[in-house]
Amino acid sequence: MxxxxxxxxxxxxxxxxxxxxxxxxxxxxxxxxxxxxxxxxxxxxxxxxxxxxxxxxxxxxxxxxxxxxxxxxxxxxxxxxxxxxxxxxxxxxxxxxxxxxxxxxxxxxxxxxxxxxxxxxPRRLPAEGADRFEGRGVYYIPPSLSEFRGKDVLVVGGGDTALDWAWEIAQHARMVHLVHRRREFRAQPGVFERVKGLHNVASHTPCELRAVLGGETPLQAVLAHLEGGADETIAVQAVVSGLGFxxxxxxxxxxxxxxxxxxxxxxxxxxxxxxxxxxxxxxxxxxxxxxxxxxxxxxxxxxxxxxxxxxxxxxxxxxxxxxxxxxxxxxxxxxx
Ligand SMILES: Cc1cc2nc3c(=O)[nH]c(=O)nc-3n(C[C@H](O)[C@H](O)[C@H](O)COP(=O)(O)OP(=O)(O)OC[C@H]3O[C@@H](n4cnc5c(N)ncnc54)[C@H](O)[C@@H]3O)c2cc1C
Structure with a gap:
């Protein structure tokens, strides 16, 4: 010992x-x-x-x-x-x-x-298939942010944690898709506005990540629109949970x-x-x-x-x- x-x-x-x-x-x-x-x-x-x-x-x-x-x-x-x-x-x-x-x-x-x-x-992502890709495209704690350089990344969550990750990842990624199940974000004043002001961030609300599909990257992230409409599938290289701990x-x-x-x-x-x-x-x-x-x-x-x-x-x-x-x-x- x-x-x-x-x-x-x-x-x-x-x-x-x-x-x-x-x-x-x-x-x-x-x-x-x-x-x-x-x-x-x-x-x-x-x-x-x-x-x-x-x-x-x-x-x-x-x-x-x-x-x-x-x-x-x-x-x-x-x-x-x-x-x-x-x-x-x-x-x-x-x-x-x-x-x-x-x-x-x-x-x-x-x-x-x-x-x-x-x-x-970490709070687990309630999305079908997410656990299959954990550490291989689905992250609860992102790896080195430089790994996201030039990639399309989906960030899940509506609080400070998700918005902080979205901001940081957007400094490296080609595109950040921010997915939140409510219309409003719960972050401190000014935080969402700062992220929304970035040219390479798209927010999807009220939306839920329903499933993560795919063999290798790109992953197929299936988004359910909570106020109706058909599911949408977005190809991304990584999914990052901002649901907190x-x-x-x-x-x-x-x-x-x-x-x-x-x-x-x-x-x-x-x-x-x-x-x-x-x-x-x-x-x-x-x-x-x-x-x-x-x-x-x-x-x-x-x-x-x-x-x-x-x-x-x-x-x-x-x-x-x-x-x-x-x-x-x-x-x-x-x-x-
Ligand atoms: C949004 C926010 C803003 C803040 N802003 C400020 C600020 O401006 N100024 C300021 O002074 N403070 C601020 N704080 C508070 C500050 O972050 C905390 O006071 C500080 O983190 C406490 O440090 P700690 O090391 O005691 O605990 P923590 O930072 O909570 O670290 C404890 C660590 O212990 C680990 N751990 C716990 N149990 C176990 C176990 N059984 N085995 C192994 N590991 C374990 C946990 O995983 C965790 O990583 C803020 C907090 C929040 C949430």
């Missing part, structure tokens, strides 16, 4: 910053993330939105911030398990834990839960953690410790009086948690964390 100093449950912005901090302070970390990509809500829910309240950036898109956080984390070479859900936590006689995931198990003295809203899983805490609720309400783990804000020794929580999932769910708050919570985590894992290293400016580790580590 693999051993790490720290298991980080959730690869959102807070988990990523925690991986960087752990590395900086000499702890070997593993990040476990249920989605096939890092970034949490930033990449899954609002990649194209601008964030104005993260220190150091007057304005940054969520996905650019996620990229920067991934770069910073990877500089410290944490182990990363993508598409893997943390499932069980079993205390051991020596105070360490076996963290069981959907794939394998790790032995760790400390766990930092940065699970946000819970493990994300379900978030489930799932078996985290069975770890013996004290919850505050249904969705948040109660922590001591002076250490971010939970009621389980060696188990800490930060970011959206951590609750204490006065909690504000912001990225900046989560970063601060990582700063608070890291000293107690280091003291738990390496009791011989007593005292406050040194400033990063005093650490030789960064200078010694080759850039990756």
């Amino acid at each position: 693999e051993r790490f100093d720290l298991a980080i449950v959730g690869g959102g912005p807070v988990g990523l910053f925690a991986a960087a901090m752990a590395g900086l302070h000499g702890l070997g970390a593993v990040i476990v993330e249920s989605l096939p990509q890092l970034g949490g809500q930033l990449t899954a829910l609002y990649p194209e939105k601008r964030i104005y309240d993260v220190a150091g950036f007057a304005s940054v898109t969520a996905q650019d911030l996620a990229r920067a956080l991934v770069d910073q984390a990877m500089h410290h070479r944490p182990a990363v398990r993508l598409g893997v859900t943390a499932a069980g936590l079993a205390p051991q006689a020596d105070g360490s834990y076996i963290l069981a995931t959907s794939q394998d198990e790790f032995l760790v003295p400390a766990v930092l839960v940065t699970a946000g809203l819970g493990a994300f899983t 379900h978030a489930q805490l799932g078996s985290l609720k069975e770890w013996g953690l004290t919850f505050q309400g249904a969705h948040a783990i109660a922590v001591d804000p002076s250490s971010m410790a939970t009621n389980l020794p060696g188990v800490f929580a930060a970011g959206d999932i951590a609750a204490y009086p006065g909690k504000v769910k912001l990225i900046a708050t989560g970063f601060g919570e990582v700063g608070i948690a890291m000293g107690p985590i280091r003291a738990h894992v390496r009791p011989e290293l007593k005292g406050a964390l040194p400033h990063s400016t005093n650490l030789r580790a960064m200078a010694d580590r080759p850039q990756v």
Whole structure:
């Protein structure tokens, strides 16, 4: 069984910053993330939105911030398990834990839960045949956007996620077909207008993707017009779901953690410790009086948690964390 100093449950912005901090302070970390990509809500829910309240950036898109956080984390070479859900936590006689995931198990003295809203899983496209092409033309998380260059792409959904994807894909694709089952889009003000203003986006409303047919690409996307009229078939090279994600805490609720309400783990804000020794929580999932769910708050919570985590894992290293400016580790580590 693999051993790490720290298991980080959730690869959102807070988990990523925690991986960087752990590395900086000499702890070997593993990040476990249920989605096939890092970034949490930033990449899954609002990649194209601008964030104005993260220190150091007057304005940054969520996905650019996620990229920067991934770069910073990877500089410290944490182990990363993508598409893997943390499932069980079993205390051991020596105070360490076996963290069981959907794939394998790790032995760790400390766990930092940065699970946000819970493990994300995509809402499935309710279209016949869509599952046959998953990953081969039908995507819940698009591959590298440059793969859409010059192609015709169908995006399903009417909220921020779908419109963000439509905007981004339209920067590369020949044509984007945006399909939504209602007449009105549910996005924040101005978002739909921005997408509609693009010359290579066509919206189809109120319409439903009924089936995805075809052997190889192009796929045949069958659209049903919900206010009557015959089905329409459009040839596209890719179908991207913008239906969003379900978030489930799932078996985290069975770890013996004290919850505050249904969705948040109660922590001591002076250490971010939970009621389980060696188990800490930060970011959206951590609750204490006065909690504000912001990225900046989560970063601060990582700063608070890291000293107690280091003291738990390496009791011989007593005292406050040194400033990063005093650490030789960064200078010694080759850039990756
Ligand atoms: C539309 C929108 C706009 C926003 N704008 C702002 C803004 O302008 N400024 C700001 O500060 N905040 C903003 N937020 C809030 C911000 O995104 C969150 O505060 C932040 O993402 C919390 O980060 P996190 O790492 O705690 O959790 P998340 O980003 O939710 O990441 C948690 C990750 O953990 C994974 N996970 C959960 N459980 C498991 C498990 N058991 N096993 C494996 N993986 C698991 C999830 O899949 C997810 O990827 C916005 C949110 C939304 C939805």
